[in-house]
Amino acid sequence: MSKNSKPIVILNYKTYLESSGLNALKLSQALESAAEESGIEMIGAPQAADLYRIHQETSIPIFAQNIDPISPGGHTGHDLIDTLIEAGVSGSLINHSEKRMKLADIDEVVKLTKENNILSCVCTNNIETSKAVATLSPDYVAVEPPELIGTGIPVSQAQPEVVEDTVKGVKEIDSSIKVLCGAGISNGDDMKAAIDLGAEGVLLASGIIKAENPKDALLELVSKL
Ligand SMILES: O=C(CO)COP(=O)(O)O
Numbered sequence: 001m002s003k004n005s006k007p008i009v010i011l012n013y014k015t016y017l018e019s020s021g022l023n024a025l026k027l028s029q030a031l032e033s034a035a036e037e038s039g040i041e042m043i044g045a046p047q048a049a050d051l052y053r054i055h056q057e058t059s060i061p062i063f064a065q066n067i068d069p070i071s072p073g074g075h076t077g078h079d080l081i082d083t084l085i086e087a088g089v090s091g092s093l094i095n096h097s098e099k100r101m102k103l104a105d106i107d108e109v110v111k112l113t114k115e116n117n118i119l120s121c122v123c124t125n126n127i128e129t130s131k132a133v134a135t136l137s138p139d140y141v142a143v144e145p146p147e148l149i150g151t152g153i154p155v156s157q158a159q160p161e162v163v164e165d166t167v168k169g170v171k172e173i174d175s176s177i178k179v180l181c182g183a184g185i186s187n188g189d190d191m192k193a194a195i196d197l198g199a200e201g202v203l204l205a206s207g208i209i210k211a212e213n214p215k216d217a218l219l220e221l222v223s224k225l
Pocket of ligand 1: 012144151182183203205206207
């Protein structure tokens, strides 16, 4: 692994009530202590409205869930990179399956992140789109088959070839890109399977957000590495 030898965990808060508003802060505190106790880097990706408070009240790295390909001015309802950075983000998800973008817009946003020195994690739905976005050289490509998202059926066990071939295809194009996988990942066996297939971390949501005790669930997630 090139930039960091330890696997990472990115927790996408999406728009679950359990990870919104005050609950987003509590989840971030759980993420913070699980990261401290395990020594594994854990990044939170809360909704835009929760970023500033989490940045003020915790020390976890935070990513935005989206950046729009815009410059300051008349773009009502959009996510402007400058504001997100001021709110405390050190990176962003881009092109999540629940917030898909055109390839030209992904290109523009990856360039914006580079110009602003923040990290880019481009999400993809399969091996082919993973290779397409690898040509843009983001920091991370996170492959997540949409049909498994939110199902609890882990990509690393149900579709191991997607993880393995994404790693292979992306690295052939740009070996410095880190490949993550996600969809249905919820426990230590799922994460270990992902790492054994060559992934350098996981992107996950419901398995942790809906857990009775998210901190315990995070510690179990990384317990088999
Ligand atoms: O979309 C995902 C993370 O970005 C995966 O969601 P789940 O972990 O809920 O399947």
